[in-house]
Amino acid sequence: xxxxxxxxxxxxxxxxxxxxxxxxxxxxxxxxxxxxxxxxxxxxxxxxxxxxxxxxxxxxxxxxxxxxxxxxxxxxxxxxxxxxxxxxxxxxxxxxxxxxxxxxxxxxxxxxxxxxxxxxxxxxxxxxxxxxxxxxxxxxxxxxxxxxxxxxxxxxxxxxxxxxxxxxxxxxxxxxxxxxxxxxxxxxxxxxxxxxxxxxxxxxxxxxxxxxxxxxxxxxxxxxxxxxxxxxxxxxxxxxxxxxxxxxxxxxxxxxxxxxxxxxxxxxxxxxxxxxxxxxxxxxxxxxxxx
Numbered sequence: 001x002x003x004x005x006x007x008x009x010x011x012x013x014x015x016x017x018x019x020x021x022x023x024x025x026x027x028x029x030x031x032x033x034x035x036x037x038x039x040x041x042x043x044x045x046x047x048x049x050x051x052x053x054x055x056x057x058x059x060x061x062x063x064x065x066x067x068x069x070x071x072x073x074x075x076x077x078x079x080x081x082x083x084x085x086x087x088x089x090x091x092x093x094x095x096x097x098x099x100x101x102x103x104x105x106x107x108x109x110x111x112x113x114x115x116x117x118x119x120x121x122x123x124x125x126x127x128x129x130x131x132x133x134x135x136x137x138x139x140x141x142x143x144x145x146x147x148x149x150x151x152x153x154x155x156x157x158x159x160x161x162x163x164x165x166x167x168x169x170x171x172x173x174x175x176x177x178x179x180x181x182x183x184x185x186x187x188x189x190x191x192x193x194x195x196x197x198x199x200x201x202x203x204x205x206x207x208x209x210x211x212x213x214x215x216x217x218x219x220x221x222x223x224x225x226x227x228x229x230x231x232x233x234x235x236x237x238x239x240x241x242x243x244x245x246x247x248x249x250x251x252x253x254x255x256x257x258x259x260x261x262x263x264x265x266x267x268x269x270x271x272x273x274x275x276x277x278x279x280x281x282x283x284x285x286x287x288x289x290x291x
Contacts, residue, residue, distance in 0.1 A: 024165075064148050066146070067146050070144070071145050074141065075168040080097050083126045088122070095147065097131035101135075178245075181248065183249060192255060211274070232257075
């Protein structure tokens with residue numbers, strides 16, 4: 001593996017162009033005077049300066065993009081965010097952030113299948129990325145942040161200016177990645193678990209009542225309500241998808257909706273048939289007694 005270009009490029013001399021509260025922006029438009037590695041250059045892309053990293057052979061490349069000394073982290077949750085564009089990247093590459101503490105080093109990497117932490121593979125137009133970190137439990141703040149790019153083989157990557165943001169009110173990494181989410185990943189898990197448990201128990205009760213031929217009106221009305229609820233959950237999931245909500249938001253109502261629509265449509269038919277059979281038996285019994 002190639003070593004990171006050894007010019008410190010400050011590492012890529014990313015000049016902090018703005019510091020505002022919990023946010024610091026880094027621009028690539030002010031290059032250092034010393035010569036640069038030919039693998040990492042600053043190019044103009046539209047109205048902004050971007051880093052261009054080109055690996056022209058099969059040998060893996062790890063390039064240092066930015067070093068932030070004394071980042072001034074006070075929040076437990078923080079992230080480096082920006083946009084990346086790439087072309088013909090062989091294998092699975094990634095961006096990474098090393099958080100350096102007095103007693104250790106820890107990393108975040110874009111190795112997901114998709115989304116803000118999706119890996120760098122193949123070709124893609126500009127898309128956002130995020131390198132979040134949760135330092136909960138650590139009494140010390142990081143003394144340095146290092147941002148690197150790893151490419152396993154050939155490929156060209158462009159990185160737009162990046163932003164270091166702290167999230168003092170975030171409860172978990174999900175709040176950092178998806179600040180517009182309707183609810184957190186933990187809340188999504190609770191919603192899915194509680195809803196699934198309650199609906200399962202209620203569905204079992206309806207099945208028991210129907211098997212014994214009791215509370216016919218209640219069972220039929222409840223089954224229709226659950227079927228309608230499944231449709232509403234499906235609509236909610238579609239609205240969440242249209243609003244670009246994360247998996248933790250759209251998946252629970254989608255799952256509940258699919259289960260209710262699939263199960264209750266069949267159950268409603270079975271309940272109707274069961275109560276019809278019982279009614280026919282009751283009428284036959286009455287007729288027999290009358291005869």
